[in-house]
Amino acid sequence: MSVDIAQFHQTFFEESFEGLDAMESALLGLDVGAADTETINGIFRAAHSIKGGSATFGFSAVANFTHRVETLLDQMREGSRPVTQDGLEILLQSVDVLRAMLEAVRGDGALPDAMAAEVQGRLETMLATDEGGTVESEGDPQAAPGDGWRIVFRPHQHMLQTGNDPIRIFRELAELGELNVRADTSKLPSLTALDPETCHLAWTLELRGEASEGDVREVFDWVEGDCDLAIEPLGRVEGGGGAVPVAAQAAPADKLPVQARPSAGEGGSIRVDIAKVDAIINLVGELVITQSMLGQVGESMEDSPHLDVQRFEKLRDGLAQLERNTRELQESVMQIRMLPISFAFNRFPRIVRDLSQQLGKKIELKMFGEQTELDKTVMEKIGDPLVHLVRNALDHGIEAPDDRLEVGKPETGVVELEAYHKGGNIIIEIRDDGRGLDRDKLLAKARSRGLVPDGQLPSDADIYDYVFHPGFSTADKVSDVSGRGVGMDVVRRNIKALGGNVEIHTEKGRGTTFTVRLPLTLSILDGQLVRVGDQSYVIPLVSIVESLQIRQRQVSAIAGKAEMYKLRDDYIPIVRLNEVFGDGSPYSTLEGGLMVVAEGDGNRAGFMVDDLLGQQQVVIKSLETNFRRVEGLSGATILGDGTVALILDVAGLIQRFRHGDPSSHASSGPRADQHNAAA
């Protein structure tokens, strides 16, 4: 039976990445002076597991590299090598190399050959400066096979207690050739004195065949030392023999069938707290009870199909219960995808440590609220933006130690990460006690870029918001740590793509706080239902700025086509949704019409709708699963009456509007109308 071990790769990768994370935290926590043995043991075991697994699953490059790491750790845990700062450095770098290697092997990226070679070189140098244990290679008795072998096998008394059975040994020998066994019972004590758990027998065996001495010895491998073994050739010894394979090992595959795998973000598995699963099981149990209660009401109506007060009340109660069950079940199931944010926060001690060293600054990292939970996918996607914000704080926020002392601050700067729940969202704050933003400098820069016309004085909040503008960096020196400031606008965009937002509060000389707000989940959205023609659409509440009734005199048109609305001091384009979607009849006039002002990607537009139908939470269903992505739509949802409502992609619609003539898409014409039997 051949077993495809590729199916275990996924688990191996997950387990190995976790192991690497554990190694890293433990290494960061190690005190060079008083290294805790148990901690070192833990680090060793993690490396050992990765080595064993990678060798088993055929990832030989990883196994080879890890072997050296393991050797170093082994020496440290045995005490034959002291734990030094250099040693820790090399080990931390090895963790980086292994991470990159495993990712490459999994399919995300190229093997980090240069980095690996460099770190490996340093590992070897370190290992060479101390005589570590040398690996003995197995002796390879190349005795030339002759006619066969005579084997005298005398087990020691205790041999049976190792679980080894001579019968099995003989069976194995018999596979090598023709076996003749003769027992020697001379040492057997009398029956009354016999202890059946000890071995008093010995055997002389003759094995005829082509097997080599090595092959024969191998059969006795496990009992070596628990027996007396003498092997002599039978008959003449001939010259020239074949090579003896000591232990048949499958050659580890050097080339792996690497498929393009989605990054760790999509797919994969999730560890769920058993308590959560139990909670769901209980809720489903309650649901079943409610269902059977409603079923009873239904059955009782079959006999007498009228709804008397009693039955009506039962029905109503049942339905209320159903509503409660469903809501609780929904909440409970959402909980499964929730993981503590510590998974995202865990990388920061290392980043802060490395960066502060690199920058020559003294920085202390404090983290709070690591147990705050958020959706797994949201967490994976918020990782990079958070890293950028933290790097920014370290690079631009916290001053150099001398500068801090000069202004009376402690030498060591403090960066705080805090996460907490608030009103259906998760809030992540990144606080530093550094130099804060210089409002005047920012304003000057904004003016020089033409973002703020002369004479206008934006509010402080607006000024600080410019930090998120593309290409905006007031850093005097461009350090390669956080880049040219091109990052901040990307950070905000990514956070918005998750349905969240990021704000900045700062005080010059005192510090800066970035506040990231994220929805707890990606698949449910708070939406405003609107009607356009016959159809209902959903506009994400988070995109809506305001809704108003149009006053015709605020409307103007450019080149007779693009309509604009004067909203206070701004002109925003008017999007006639009925024309975009080909629903409903054209408006005779816009006066008094309903317009929903919405914002996407920093741009605003006013969307004409026929009616506002109320706000509700909707579950986002994908259009792409069975159909395809449709421009202007970010998905669909199923309303309470079972019909499908389309969810508008505000940013996408605005984009499309700016680039093309919206009315050209109305050529599809009314469709469902054709099939209504009425004229």
Next chain:
Amino acid sequence: MATILAVDDSASMRQMVAFTLKGAGHEVLEAGDGEEAYGIAQRKSVNLVITDVNMPKMDGIALTRKLRTLPGYKFTPILTLTTESTAEKKQAGKAAGATGWIVKPFNPEQLLATVNKVLG
């Protein structure tokens, strides 16, 4: 056919071993460390124990020693999984009373062959 106890702190190794042996018709019990394994061995009768050496709580060597103190496990084959092919690791296992060892890395076919050999 036989009841085998597989002990390894690495879930992927356990999965592979369990999958391979179950495919050959054996019943496989799993444990993540020596302590857990010892508990299982006390409650259920096991025909073969395959254990990794480096594990938290109780390692494979200690597990072997403890198992041998159980009357039902005096002669039960115990195999250790080791990546080191140096003599001392194997000897540590044997000194504790192990029957033999399997060197990592091994492939499923090798595992089956060794298991068959030991179960007779």
Next chain:
Amino acid sequence: MTTAQSIDADHLNLAGAGEDQYLTFILRGEEYGVDILRVQEIRGWDNVTPIPNTPSYIKGVMNLRGTIVPIVDLRERFAMEVMPYGPTTVVIVLKVRSDDRERVMGIVVDAVSDVYNIGADDLKPPPDFGEVVSVEYVQGLATVDEKMVIVLDIDHLLTSGELRGVDRSAA
């Protein structure tokens, strides 16, 4: 609201070796067939939400027990004259394979006909139909009870061009 129609029991003989079972339906008097293993269910016509910027033969999407399923009107797809939808209109929900994945899509037909066992040998290659039905979508022709059944390749039919991901049409 909707009822799943059951398949005529008489013809539910197990297919023999080399034979496959096909569900047939009527479209403008002609009988067409699809591999029964691809048929997920059969429903009556229900509310469909039109999707903007799609060809007119894609009527829109329907809620199928929580999944969003696109619905294609085959008459329109084949450029035949359209018929009003009524209580006898039928939607056949199919499992369609495209690229590397499977999608669920529905087709609107005049009526469901029957289930037949058709052997691979009985499937004759189609002659050129001209503009009516492109030959790409026809797997072959079979004769059952002296009637001609046009066996369709639904993967090709339902996933060509317009139904695939289309790049942003923005200028």
